[in-house]
Amino acid sequence: QVRLVQSGAEVKKPGASVKVSCRASGYTFTNYDINWVRQATGQGLEWMGWMSPSSHNSGYAHKFHGRITFRTDASIRTAYLELSGLRPDDTAVYYCARGPSPEYFDFWGQGTLVTVSS
Amino acid sequence: SYELTQPPSVPVSPGQTARITCSGDALPKRYAYWYYQKSGQAPILVIYEDDKRPSEIPERFSGSSSGTMATLTISGAQVEDEGDYYCYSTDNNAGGVFGGGTKLTVL
Numbered sequence: 001q002v003r004l005v006q007s008g009a010e011v012k013k014p015g016a017s018v019k020v021s022c023r024a025s026g027y028t029f030t031n032y033d034i035n036w037v038r039q040a041t042g043q044g045l046e047w048m049g050w051m052s053p054s055s056h057n058s059g060y061a062h063k064f065h066g067r068i069t070f071r072t073d074a075s076i077r078t079a080y081l082e083l084s085g086l087r088p089d090d091t092a093v094y095y096c097a098r099g100p101s102p103e104y105f106d107f108w109g110q111g112t113l114v115t116v117s118s
Numbered sequence: 119s120y121e122l123t124q125p126p127s128v129p130v131s132p133g134q135t136a137r138i139t140c141s142g143d144a145l146p147k148r149y150a151y152w153y154y155q156k157s158g159q160a161p162i163l164v165i166y167e168d169d170k171r172p173s174e175i176p177e178r179f180s181g182s183s184s185g186t187m188a189t190l191t192i193s194g195a196q197v198e199d200e201g202d203y204y205c206y207s208t209d210n211n212a213g214g215v216f217g218g219g220t221k222l223t224v225l
Contacts, residue, residue: 035214045153045161045204047214061213062119095160103208104151106172108160 002026004096004109011115017084020112022096024077030054033099034072034079038092050099051079086116120144120209122217129223136192138220140205143186150188151206152181161204165190192222200224
């Protein structure tokens with residue numbers, strides 16, 4: 001079955017960077033985009049961006065311009081999100097999600113809590 | 119920036135029909151998608167491309183879209199349907215956008 005397994009929780013200081021990984025199984029990794037979505041505690045979902053593991057094309061929400069990097073490694077079926085210049089309001093659960101098309105996503109990872117605190 | 123607007127909460131009695139709306143200017147040209155999230159868990163897809171239901175989702179869930187409004191309907195809501203529902207769509211400029219979420223209460 002389709003599974004997306006994410007890396008464990010992180011605690012970072014303001015200004016630092018964080019890298020979250022998302023390992024896929026149960027489907028052909030290069031046939032689907034990987035999207036990233038985050039959710040601050042008690043808040044709604046926020047789409048961050050996407051990357052195609054086959055073409056390496058990507059897109060992201062304007063608010064993350066200059067701070068966000070996506071990477072995929074098809075040899076180990078893993079996608080990565082890197083967010084730099086962390087601020088306390090970046091504290092959230094970060095999810096990866098598989099995208100059958102550029103329009104949406106179907107299966108989600110379990111989420112990774114990133115806490116930004118001095 | 120592009121926005122999708124949902125009501126913050128929708129109450130429903132068990133066995134009754136719940137309707138959750140999502141309004142957005144681009145919805146006449148873009149599909150709406152619906153995600154359900156139980157507290158502390160990852161979201162799951164319940165409706166895609168306005169009105170299609172993944173095979174594992176119960177038949178009581180249905181979707182529709184007309185003009186600038188998409189609607190998620192739960193016919194015969196059950197206690198286990200309680201949780202947060204988010205609509206999602208895309209926009210040429212904004213990329214992906216979620217609605218603010220609707221808390222469904224079944225009581």
